[in-house]
Amino acid sequence: MPRTLDPQIKRTLAERIRFYNELGIYDFYRREGLPAEIPLESAPPQIQLEPREPMTPRAKAVVAAPAVEGDLFEVANPKPESKVTDPAKALRIVREDLGDCTRCRLHKQGRKQIVFGVGNPRAQLMFIGEAPGADEDEQGEPFVGRAGQLLNNMIRAMGLQREDVYIANIIKCRPPGNRTPERDECETCSPFLMRQIAVIKPEVIVALGAVAAKTLLAINAPMAELRGHWYDFRGTKLAVTYHPAFLLRDPRQKKEAWKDLQMVMKEMGMPIPTKSAE
Ligand code: SF4
Known part of the structure; x- marks a missing residue:
């Protein structure tokens, strides 16, 4: 009743x-x-x-x-953006709402700028990483360093361009020394990511790495268990793969990441190229 x-x-x-x-x-x-x-x-x-x-x-x-x-x-x-039909405008409203954010301690721990997110506001595919690093903090854009170059290669291997997808992180400010974000920092910052997701309405989200996966899914499990499954994230399909920074440290796992991306392509009805990301 x-x-x-x-x-x-x-x-x-x-x-x-x-x-x-x-x-x-x-x-x-x-x-x-x-x-x-x-x-x-x-x-x-x-x-x-x-x-x-x-x-x-x-x-x-x-x-x-x-x-x-x-x-x-x-x-x-x-939500102030909910009445706006143009997703680009709606994302600008979310960004304005975030402002010069001081909601968690990371605002005073050496960040140069907030790294909001980048890409197609109508993207069918969204990649979500952990946090900005030094290059991202410098340039104000997620995934622009070496890990970003690898992510670009992964996206291209899928037959897409970086501009086709939307890329963001769980938190928007660089943690000092690139440490793993604290749980309270993720909890404070991620509502803005949720609003970005709600505006973009991707068909599929790919969580890059354990921090992104665990924060989005509230599951405490190793990557070996998190990968290879589909999850329902508020009505959106979500898959998990390795963070590109991890793949740079352990290139042998690129084959496994490629399997994850093939799973995504199959789900999205995309043609699956035979060549993997290098
Ligand atoms: S990490 Fe997020 S919540 Fe914390 S200060 Fe930066 S934008 Fe604000």
Whole structure:
């Protein structure tokens, strides 16, 4: 049976959502363990909303459940880009909303600039990596260093150009010394990536490396287990392959990455060339 919320609770939730919206956060999840039914007699302050659910080991097929019913979001502010039909304009709105972001500690740990994302706003295929490195921080564009050159080769091997796809990272500022991003940094930054994905609406997402895969899927598993499967990421098909930086360190794994890309091409109905990325 459809649930209806008490108007007072609804107003309180809407205010809480607006508060998060002002921080640039638009995606909400219900914590595991929260009762499925919100008692109508509950006082509003008892309601717990979290901008992200905790990353815990989970089954491979992940479908994020919205925290609140759709009609509640109509009460709260919609995402500012949601009324814009041109995805390029919508992405500009997301970028403006991000601003000169200081939402996590990485803004004061030596970043030169925010690396938002690059590519076709209507891309059918989206690659998502981990974080900008030194070259990306310098140029303001993801995957422009040696790893970027390899990613370009991988894209070309698929019969595409870099301009055909969209490329982004889980976090948008370079971590000092290229360290792995902390979980809270990923959680703070990734809502903007979610908005980029929602605007672009790719047919397929390829997560490059374990950090991207684990953050998007909330699965704590080794790459050997993450690869070779299709996942449902909020209605979009998602596959996992090695990060190009890893492939530079261990070129023997390029063959395996090529298998992953062939799986993607097959799913997207693309002709599969015989030559792999070098
Ligand atoms: S990593 Fe993301 S959340 Fe953190 S300061 Fe940069 S843009 Fe903001």
